[in-house]
Amino acid sequence: MTFWIWVLLAHGVSWKPLPHARVFQVFYDNGTPMAYALVEAQLKDSQKTLEFEADSLGRIFFVPPDSGTWILKVSDGLGHGVVIPVQTSGVPSRAPNTLPPWQKALFGASLIWGIAGTAFYFLGRRRRAYS
Amino acid sequence: MTIVLLAILAHHYWVMPQTWSPEVGDTVWCIIQGGHDLQAPEIEISPKMVRSITVEDPDGTLDTLSPDLRFAFVPTKEGLYVIRVELGPRRLREPRYVLYTLLPIGSSASFRVPEEIGTASDPQNWPRRNQPFHLTLKVPTYATTLSWQGDEKTLKGQTLTITPKDSGPFLLSLEQVTPVVSLLFEVRP
Numbered sequence: 001m002t003f004w005i006w007v008l009l010a011h012g013v014s015w016k017p018l019p020h021a022r023v024f025q026v027f028y029d030n031g032t033p034m035a036y037a038l039v040e041a042q043l044k045d046s047q048k049t050l051e052f053e054a055d056s057l058g059r060i061f062f063v064p065p066d067s068g069t070w071i072l073k074v075s076d077g078l079g080h081g082v083v084i085p086v087q088t089s090g091v092p093s094r095a096p097n098t099l100p101p102w103q104k105a106l107f108g109a110s111l112i113w114g115i116a117g118t119a120f121y122f123l124g125r126r127r128r129a130y131s
Numbered sequence: 132m133t134i135v136l137l138a139i140l141a142h143h144y145w146v147m148p149q150t151w152s153p154e155v156g157d158t159v160w161c162i163i164q165g166g167h168d169l170q171a172p173e174i175e176i177s178p179k180m181v182r183s184i185t186v187e188d189p190d191g192t193l194d195t196l197s198p199d200l201r202f203a204f205v206p207t208k209e210g211l212y213v214i215r216v217e218l219g220p221r222r223l224r225e226p227r228y229v230l231y232t233l234l235p236i237g238s239s240a241s242f243r244v245p246e247e248i249g250t251a252s253d254p255q256n257w258p259r260r261n262q263p264f265h266l267t268l269k270v271p272t273y274a275t276t277l278s279w280q281g282d283e284k285t286l287k288g289q290t291l292t293i294t295p296k297d298s299g300p301f302l303l304s305l306e307q308v309t310p311v312v313s314l315l316f317e318v319r320p
Contacts, residue, residue: 036220038177056222077177078218078227079142079165 020091024060024084026074033058037074041086044069064088142166142174143304145315146216146232151300153206153236160203161232163216169302176200182217182226189236209237213245219310226310233316248305248312258301259319263294266303 027033037054043066054060054074064070067089075081099107144165153159163181165174181198188194189210196202206212212234219227231245235257242257244266258264295301298320305312 036222038179053220075177076227077180077220078144079174079176 018063020064020088022060022062022064022086022088024062024072024074026054026058026060026082028080034074034076034080037076040073040075042071042073044071060084062086064091067091143169143302143313144174144176144218144228144230144311145169145302145313146214146230147172147300147315148214148232148234151234151317153234155206155209155236158203158205159212159234160201161214163200163218163230169300176218180218180220180227182219182221183215184217185215187213187215189240206236209240211235211240211243215245217310229310229312231312231314233314235317242316244314248314257319258295258316260295260298263292266291266293 025033026037033056034054035056035058037058037060039050039052039054039060039062041050041052041062041064042048043064046066046068048066050065060072060074062070062072064086068087070086070088072084072086073081074084142165144163146161147164149160149162163176164172165176166172178198178200181200184196184198184202186194186196186204188206189208189212194204196204204212214230214232214234216230217226217228218230219225229247231248233242233244240257242264248266293303295318298318301316301318303314305314
């Protein structure tokens with residue numbers, strides 16, 4: 001048990017701000033938050049859609065994966081809803097590669113070693129069979 | 132940024148059976164509906180908002196059905212069946228709406244109200260057109276009432292008197308702080 005805790009603690013923890021994130025709160029006119037509201041985000045002039053939920057206080061945390069105009073359709077699933085347009089720019093089109101250079105090198109070397117080792121193994125068996 | 136949605140209580144919800152006169156052994160289909168008018172449901176309800184469905188037979192035996200916008204059950208005996216539906220996000224501790232439909236099977240059903248709402252003191256039989264009936268509300272957070280096809284609503288303490296002026300389904304909404312309780316039953320001519 002202790003061993004596994006040590007293993008968990010051996011992993012580093014880091015954080016970074018999300019500069020393109022948007023936060024909204026939706027609630028009814030009597031002040032009640034629209035808890036766990038259903039959100040459908042659609043990128044304008046595109047087929048890209050995302051579906052997620054608000055939190056228990058009706059807060060919507062939206063991190064657009066692409067630049068453009070996103071339309072957030074927020075609904076409580078019971079006939080109440082609102083549409084929120086979100087304009088974003090400068091969003092990287094894909095998630096950055098998080099592997100550091102030394103891990104990339106290690107991965108490449110392991111791949112070459114594995115392929116070459118397999119090839120030499122079968123080559124050696126073939127030579128022994130003919131000798 | 133804060134977004135405000137207007138008119139939270141402007142909508143009403145109910146469970147409408149396909150027929151009000153099923154027989155023992157019939158498959159009774161029901162649909163969950165919402166809108167401003169009982170005769171013209173207009174709200175698109177997400178199936179994700181259906182938390183639970185239970186059907187109570189005349190002996191008080193509960194049957195739990197799979198939560199969906201449409202559901203069915205088969206009554207096995209005569210008497211009054213109570214259909215109870217909870218609406219709202221499933222991650223919330225309390226439902227946002229509780230819907231009851233009282234469905235008589237055969238001719239022996241008498242009028243009664245689920246325990247959470249109260250008891251009907253008079254008349255004992257099913258409500259009829261132009262015949263006042265009373266609901267004794269047990270809910271302390273009771274605020275206002277709404278009804279369709281009824282008049283002479285008076286509120287004395289926590290006893291509500293309603294006189295249906297038309298026959299047909301009658302929807303009573305009891306607006307509490309939470310949840311909103313709707314009661315649907317048939318008024319006979």
